Amino acid sequence: MSESLIYLAFAVVVVLPMLPGLLEILFRKDDGALPIDESYMRDPRYLGKSLREKVRALAGKATVGVRMQFLGRRREYARVVSGIELPNDSRYEDVLLSRGAVVAGNGVTLLDVYAEDKVAIGANARLRTLAADGEASIGGGVRLQRWADAECNLTVGPDGNLGQSASSAQRLTVGSNVRFRRLFGRPVVIGSSSSVSALPPVGAPERVAMIACGGRNHVVSAHDVTEGETLDGDVIASGTVHVGAKATLKGSIKSGGDIAIGPGARVLGNLVARGSVLIDRGAVVFGHVFAEERVTLQPGAVVGTAALPKTAYGGRSMRLAVGSCIFGWVITEGDGETFVADA
């Protein structure tokens, strides 16, 4: 009897872990291939474009004044207007789909705003998303919950928070002391346009080879490109790399530590660092900037060119001084902020 019980217990122990699997084999609830969106293409303005598509499908032919449920969301309604002016400190409970311009005063609170024309929102506004087909401006102190996108120039005042993303098909101008995660513009200008000294960089090469030279001629533990020097080829270093003031590097840099680009220096390739990257005043990097820690751009520093937009990526943080400029995409997984550098 006891022997039979032992055999039974053994059989239970062997079979029991299999039972959920046997049920899954029988009823096949999770047997498909892992989903891959094979049509996916990376686009920095994906959020704005996606919303426009959905809104056009929803309200493309809707007449002005119609109020409808918004994209299947419960308790959220969208109102189609011909254009609207909102007074200071007003609150608009519906999603705004505007055929004309949207002008909102200071301190307004909005949900999603989509305008087929220009948008001007005053200071200290609170809004969830903004998509504008025309020019858009947002005053200082804005609190953007998700994202903003404009087909034309987008200007954001100081002291705000841009949520997950702010993008523009043209120029994106961001004031000082603004927090962000992703910025895209051609270019992204920090401060006012007049504060950027080099737009576009003078003497930009016709093409920045993304794969650089692939050269292996400067593999070192640490490296200094001295002031005013011109160096051909890539620099690959396990430690810190410093490019001196007004030096020129015709290649890319890979560093196991930090990279510092001195004032007025030029790098024709990419910067890739396991640590941080500092691009000093007036320095120009024609390629991409990737740092696993922090990226800092001082006033007058430029990444990319008008013809060849690139990416600046800071894994932990991104600090962009007023007067700096990036042609292309700015990304951080951590904290992004604009700041006023000491004189």
Place this chain on the structure above:
Amino acid sequence: MVVTFLQIWLAFVVGVMVVYTIRHWIFTFSRVYSRQRVSFADAYDEDLPMLSVLVPMHNEQAVAAQCLDAILASDYPAEKLEILPIDDHSQDETAVILARYAARNPRVKPVRADQRERGKSSALNVGLAHAQAEIVLVFDADYTPGRGVLRALAKGFIDPEVGAVMGRVVPRNTSRNMLTRLLSMERSGGYQVDQQARYNFDLLPQYGGTVGGFRRRLLDEIGGFDPRSLAEDTELTASIFRRGWKVVYDNRAECYEEVPETWPARFGQLRRWSRGHNAVASSNLLGVLTAKGLSFAQRLDGALLLLCYAVPPLLLSGWLAALLLFSMGHMPFAGGIALAFAVVLYNAFGNFAPVYQIATAEVLDGSTRRLYLLPFLFYMFPFNSWAITTGWVDSIGDFVKSRRPNWEKTKRSGMGVNEA
């Protein structure tokens, strides 16, 4: 004397398994709790390099069209892309299909490899001779890269230290049967956790030879692929690290493939991988261990990577040693309780470690219900061990007899393309 030898051997086997176990655990925890390293796929760039895409094909009439259609649908700038399908001694309609695509699209430039010996390495060498670009991507014929995959892979070369880039392989025909479902789980563990963790730690992620690419100058440096090699991907990985280059793994450059649908096909695939991988290990292990510029962790990971297909025969020898010791009346180590404790520990942290890795991958992929199939993976283990051991024996035979191995192609159905 014999008993002492068996005991030492058994202790060695347990030691090796403990090292692999710790490695699995570290990788799994890294994937869950650490910050993941930068993906260059995030980069925005309109200034992309010229690409040559090589697709070796041997009797691929079932899948050739779907692969070429997928590559042609890519968002990569047409003027910067050439596609070189390599007809490797096909005896079916592959050549006709390639000719039809070439007639319709000037970017498709079929290459015939009939003058050379058959096999992927030889075919790639022929393709390389015709490739115009510095960056070369390689897909197997059963792969269907999504629209953004070519662009994502090309961006890996933003880093001047990167010699090769590897994307993620996802089985397309998962729902076909029990084998394909289990293989899908193994693939998830291998890429979602193992490859990504190795990349996170700056170790040696493997160039897998399918969804990936390399700098052409690197191949020029090493004189192309060894035509005798059955594991040209592992060989290139070892060469890359020995020469101070890096491999970047991009977990988001995902591409569907077709996994074997029958047990004999899977056995043959594993046997070929083991045979080729062990041959590469024997010729590259010392080189990786003594390569300049690699850290201790990189050398160790390189050695563990090269030796991974030697582990099953090693484990089988350990089991044999334990059985012999038991039959000779010599319990291994310090007696029954210690043995029981060791068995429990080993099962909890050794055998289960890869399973935890797979479970973690499935959770990260959001496929929680297929986790129920995890216990069935234990029954794959002896099958895998036997196939890999057979391949290991083949590689020993190749070495001893200076024998040239034949490339045994994995049979494809081409039926899974609409299932994904």
